[in-house]
Amino acid sequence: MRNTDNSLRALVEKWLSPSEANPARVACFRHLANRKGCLVQVESVHPTRRLSIAFFRHGDGAWYVFPPVAA
Template sequence: MNPTGSPLRTLVDKWLAPNACVPARVVRFSRTQEHRLRFVCVEAVHPARTIAIFFFRHGDGSWCVFPPAAARPAMTARAA
């Protein structure tokens, strides 16, 4: 795991600001079908609105609000 990466709890605190009156809860977690990427949906129900954010697990063990970049085909060339 990347020690400089963002733990899920830190991101939930940053984006949803849960507290005793407005707790955050995991409402969905799974893996994407295509690339088997782990994701979590966390929700906070505020008096005026409900906020839900998806977090994606990256290869280095950190979590982000955007999915990791897909692996793309690459070409290499060698001198003859």
Template sequence: MVAPELSLRVLVEKWLGAVSAGHLHVRAIHRIRAGRRRCICVEVERTSGFATNAFTLFFFRHDDGAWHIYPPETVRPAMSLGRLAA
């Protein structure tokens, strides 16, 4: 399955709605060397009445270049009989 080309900004707006720039903060950018993967932590503050709510989401970059809110699967070793058949 081919993932649609969505920028991180479009994905943030999809999950959190339209947010003014002053209320959205990128809290952390992580790079994991082992798999050359990236993770970005985005925080949004919303005020409703007298209460202020903060929402934090993590976005993970997958091997196909798409951003998702779930981490990519780790590559696991697999056994194959193809090498032994020859």
């Protein structure tokens, strides 16, 4: 069974703390050139700032804030 602590949803909740007043939304989605993963940029707008984080899906299916190493 896969660890859900590394799901994209869990990471967005951890890093951006979305709420009904400040929801998170996908701002960008791209497949990586090597087709070994993808990039999802998620943002949340708060009254005083805009938060945006890029998440990378690696070949093992896990999500991280750093890109996968090119082979």
